[in-house]
Amino acid sequence: MAKLELREVIKAFDDKTVCDGIDLDVEVGEMVCLIGASGAGKSTLLRCINLLEPIDDGAIYLDDTDIAEPGFDPLLVRRRVGMVFQSYNLFPHMTAAENVMLAPRRVTGRSRADLKDEAEALFAQFGLVDQMAKYPDQLSGGQQQRVAIVRALAMRPEVMLFDEITSALDPQLVGEVLDALRALKSQGMTMVLATHEMGFAREAADKVCFLKHGRILEEGPAETLFQAPQNAETQAFLARALK
Amino acid sequence: MNKPNAAGMTRRQAFEARQRLRSAVIAATSTVVVASAIIWAVPRAPGWEKVQASFFNAEVFARSFPKLLDAFLINIMIFAWCAPAIAILGLLIALARDVRAPALYPLRILGAAYTDIFRGVPVILTVYLIGFGIPGLGLPRPWNSPYIWGSLALILTYAAYVAEIFRSGIDSVHESQRAAARSLGLSERQVMRDVVLPQAIRRVVPSQMNMLIALQKDVSLLSFIGPVEIFRQAGVFKSLLANFTPYVGAALIFLAVTIPATRYADYLMAKQARERS
Structure with a gap:
């Protein structure tokens, strides 16, 4: 697993600044939750870490390498940093197993037969063995999202990013996806989550950051931040979110 | 209640x-x-007797119909080699118009110019220009065959339309699919080949079916530069028998093919509309 350090990350779309000088440290095996209202910059920050969006200024260190350096090969980063999206984004024309094996096949050049056991073990770990041969539209939202997690894990990432992965799910399906995150955490995965699940953040996160207008206004251990927020904006947000 | x-x-x-x-x-x-x-x-109607005699003459119909069916085999043959060539060329042009690499920029311009030109000129003009023009360079047999150059004219024209349909399919694949594929470490090429194209091609099958139906009919335009396909054969009978009934026979043969094909395309469209809603 790897650690992440963000230094003064700035990202603007046209003249709208979405990340306005973000500093963040994520230690090896740590789970960091980003909270804040929609539009605070949580998703953009995650996309920047994965180099899906190039940043305008600042640095992103993945194990002491500045991956945000212009010209750095984004493919190398994305193979080490997995990402799961709010809308699952499984490939609809492939079965769950093919979704999971596509990137390892293409990137490492290994064959389906060669990858099958590994893939099956991952599916088993998340209780999905029976779903391997199914297409995404034959799966529930919770199953699709867990397949998306398996798909990212198949590349053996050192850091995982989760972008509001339970926000599109029916309430009764949220639990199974959060259980998958707990399992990953217990295996020592370095994780950064953008989330609206305050209960989960409080229970599972090592560190919680509150974002507003592209800045981290307050950060700290989950218990401290939820119990005794110092910043007035954090207090107001939590009062609304936890009501 | x-x-x-x-x-x-x-x-x-x-x-x-x-x-x-x-x-x-x-x-x-x-x-x-x-x-x-x-x-x-x-x-x-005052002219009905004459129309009936010259368009719906049973005797002429019976005499010309088997020969018309034979001639239609030529249409099918030309269609059969044009269709795959159009599909391949159309896809290549669609891809050329979306290349990002700066070194390949000329390809983008070429692709854009190509679709503009061949969509802008009537098919029959392209058939004339290429079908008469290129053999006019004095090519030896068999390289001066109107089959070759007429087919090429159809391929070039239809590939321009087919390319645009492929492009609309590529554009219709949601950005989030690309983002997911890129986040897994796939290169732009792999994203296109494994994730975007398979979905894009499936989505445009009904539209491309309609292009096939149009092509099936436009094969007859080659009759203007030589090949004795069904339209030309009907014309031969018309001159021979001084009667228009062979054209009606030819129309019936076309309909026998295009109506089922059109229905099938409509069925695919409706199915797709249901699946997406």
């Missing part, structure tokens, strides 16, 4: 059954009235 009545229907079902019966009666009556009017009126 929902107690079934004597016929075992709920009140709503009974109401809808009455509505359906009423619609069916009105549709049948109106169809009968219109059909009788046509059957009554057309033979009373």
Whole structure:
């Protein structure tokens, strides 16, 4: 697993600044939750870490390498940093197993037969063995999202990013996806989550950051931040979110 | 409220059954009235006798029809080699118009110019220009065959339309699919080949079916530069027998192919619309 350090990350779309000088440290095996209202910059920050969006200024260190350096090969980063999206984004024309094996096949050049056991073990770990041969539209939202997690894990990432992965799910399906995150955490995965699940953040996160207008206004251990927020904006947000 | 009545229907079902019966009666009556009017009126038109003799002559029909069917095999043959060539060229042009690499920028310009030119010129003009122009360079046999250059004209024209349809399919694949594929470490090429294209091609199958139907008919344009396909063969009979019935026969043969194909394309479209809603 790897650690992440963000230094003064700035990202603007046209003249709208979405990340306005973000500093963040994520230690090896740590789970960091980003909270804040929609539009605070949580998703953009995650996309920047994965180099899906190039940043305008600042640095992103993945194990002491500045991956945000212009010209750095984004493919190398994305193979080490997995990402799961709010809308699952499984490939609809492939079965769950093919979704999971596509990137390892293409990137490492290994064959389906060669990858099958590994893939099956991952599916088993998340209780999905029976779903391997199914297409995404034959799966529930919770199953699709867990397949998306398996798909990212198949590349053996050192850091995982989760972008509001339970926000599109029916309430009764949220639990199974959060259980998958707990399992990953217990295996020592370095994780950064953008989330609206305050209960989960409080229970599972090592560190919680509150974002507003592209800045981290307050950060700290989950218990401290939820119990005794110092910043007035954090207090107001939590009062609304936890009501 | 929902107690079934004597016929075992709920009140709503009974109401809808009455509505359906009423619609069916009105549709049948109106169809009968219109059909009788046509059957009554057309033979009373002053020129009907002549039209009947020159367009619907059973004897001429029987004599020309087998030969027309033979000639139609040529249409099928030309169609059969043009269609795959169009699909491949169309896809290549669609991809060329979306390349990002700066070194390949000329390809983008070429792709754009290509679609503009071949969509902007009537098919028959392209057939004439290429079909007469290139063999006019003095090529030796068999390289001066109108089959080759006529087919090329069809391929070039249709590939321009087909490319645009492929492009619309590529554009219709949601950005989030690309983002997911890129986040896994796939290169732009792999994203296109494994994730975007398979979805794009499936989505445009119904539209491309319509292009195939149009191509099937436009194969007849090659008759203007030589090949004796069905339209030309019908023309030969017309001159020989001084009668237009062979054209009606040719039209029937076309319809026998295009109507099922059109229905199938419509069925695919409707199926797709259902799946997406």
